[in-house]
Amino acid sequence: MIRNIFILYEKGMESLRPHIENAVGQMMDCFPQYKGNYPIKTLGNWQSEKAKKNLPNGNVLLEPWESVEWYIGRAKLKAMEQGRWQTRGQISINQLWEDLSSDPYCKKIPQWSILVTKHDLYADGLNFCLGVSKENAFSIISTARFVDGNNRFDVEGFKTVVMHEFGHLIGLTHEGRVNTSEQLGSHCTNDGCIMQQRMDGDFSDITRIRLVAKQQYGLPPICSDCIDSGEKFFERQRALYNYTHRIFPNGRNS
Ligand SMILES: [Zn+2]
Ligand SMILES: [Zn+2]
Numbered sequence: 419m420i421r422n423i424f425i426l427y428e429k430g431m432e433s434l435r436p437h438i439e440n441a442v443g444q445m446m447d448c449f450p451q452y453k454g455n456y457p458i459k460t461l462g463n464w465q466s467e468k469a470k471k472n473l474p475n476g477n478v479l480l481e482p483w484e485s486v487e488w489y490i491g492r493a494k495l496k497a498m499e500q501g502r503w504q505t506r507g508q509i510s511i512n513q514l515w516e517d518l519s520s521d522p523y524c525k526k527i528p529q530w531s532i533l534v535t536k537h538d539l540y541a542d543g544l545n546f547c548l549g550v551s552k553e554n555a556f557s558i559i560s561t562a563r564f565v566d567g568n569n570r571f572d573v574e575g576f577k578t579v580v581m582h583e584f585g586h587l588i589g590l591t592h593e594g595r596v597n598t599s600e601q602l603g604s605h606c607t608n609d610g611c612i613m614q615q616r617m618d619g620d621f622s623d624i625t626r627i628r629l630v631a632k633q634q635y636g637l638p639p640i641c642s643d644c645i646d647s648g649e650k651f652f653e654r655q656r657a658l659y660n661y662t663h664r665i666f667p668n669g670r671n672s
Contacts (some may be wrong), residue, residue, distance in 0.1 A: 420455040420659045422527075426486050427534040429463045434561065437573055438534060441580035445588070448638045448645055454651040456530070463487075483521050490535060492517055502540050511539040511550050511558060518556045530587055531556045532580070538562035548579045548619055551586035554655075559583050563619060578612055578625040581639050585613045589651040590644040597643050611641035 419458035423446075427439050439458055465485035480488040494627045496510035497503035498625075518531065539547050539560045549559035557580075557598050564576040578595050585591070591604045598604045599615075610627045631637035638645070 419457060420528075420655060422447060422529050423456050424464075424529055424531045425457045425460040425462075425534070426464050426531060427462060428486060428490060428536055431534060431536060431561070432462065434534065434576075435460055435462065438532065438580055441577040442532065442584050444639060445581050445584050446590050449648055449652055450642055452656070455656070464584065483517070483523060483589065486533070487636055489514060489517055489533065490537070493535075494537070497540070506540070507538060507541040508546065509535065509537040511541045511547055514539075514558050515550060515552065518558070522557070524552050530554070532584065532587075533558050534561065534580075535559075546619065548621075549583040550585045553587060553589045553592070556586070557583035557587050574629060575621060578621050578628060578639075581628075582612050584623070585640060585644065585648075588648055590640065592647060595643065595647055598640075606641060606644055608641040611644055612639045612642050613641070631632050 423442060424441070425435070427434060427438070434552070439460060442458055446456060446458070456485060463486050465487065466481075468481055469485040469488070471481060473479055480487060480491060481521035487538040490509065493509035493511070496513035497508055500510065502508045502510070514533065514535075518533065523529070524531075533556065535558070537560060539558070540551070540564070541547050543625070546563070547560075548563055549557060551557040559580055561571070561576055564572040564579075566572070586603070591598050591606050593600075593604045597607045599607050599617040603615075608614070610624075610631060612621075612624055612628055614624060616624065628639050632639070640648070650654055
């Protein structure tokens with residue numbers, strides 16, 4: 419095992435579990451030789467034993483980094499400060515990014531985390547965003563834009579975005595790669611690939627193509643350029659892992 423892929427989500431989102439696991443699993447299926455080194459573990463609405471502290475006045479304090487609830491609460495607070503919670507019910511993706519980046523658990527136990535929220539997300543300067551990812555670290559994804567007026571959930575559309583964000587996490591469209599362009603981060607330009615960008619946030623055409631490719635032709639959700647860069651990414655990860663474990667056989671990272 420090189421590192422776990424942890425799936426986390428808010429309370430009440432349990433029904434999404436198989437879909438998130440399946441989306442991430444389909445991406446890892448594109449890299450059969452590395453798949454076994456990265457087990458997918460769902461922690462759900464995770465909280466540690468020390469997540470909550472009862473204060474003398476009867477209030478409950480959420481300890482930093484110890485629960486999904488804390489992360490979401492912080493992103494909501496930031497949104498209240500910026501007026502986005504009151505006007506649009508959104509939470510701040512910048513705050514989530516900052517808090518996940520400084521998570522002490524990630525330093526102790528190397529991991530990739532996928533955090534799914536039911537709240538609509540906004541970033542500084544953007545009306546909304548479906549998700550964001552930090553390479554070799556984490557993805558943050560919202561389900562909010564996949565629920566229609568009749569409370570129907572677009573499962574496949576959501577899965578496309580989970581796959582897309584996970585693709586960023588594993589560095590598929592790094593800057594300077596062939597067939598990429600810069601549109602809110604580096605994206606693939608190959609037709610039919612889920613790593614393309616849609617500036618209006620409408621991935622429905624990409625989802626349709628993904629499903630036809632899979633069901634009729636047994637094709638993966640990403641193009642061969644993306645698979646190539648994924649292979650290189652996993653190769654580098656493995657080399658780094660072998661290196662640190664040779665040098666520090668009993669210590670760091672083991
Ligand atoms: Zn993207
Ligand atoms: Zn691609």
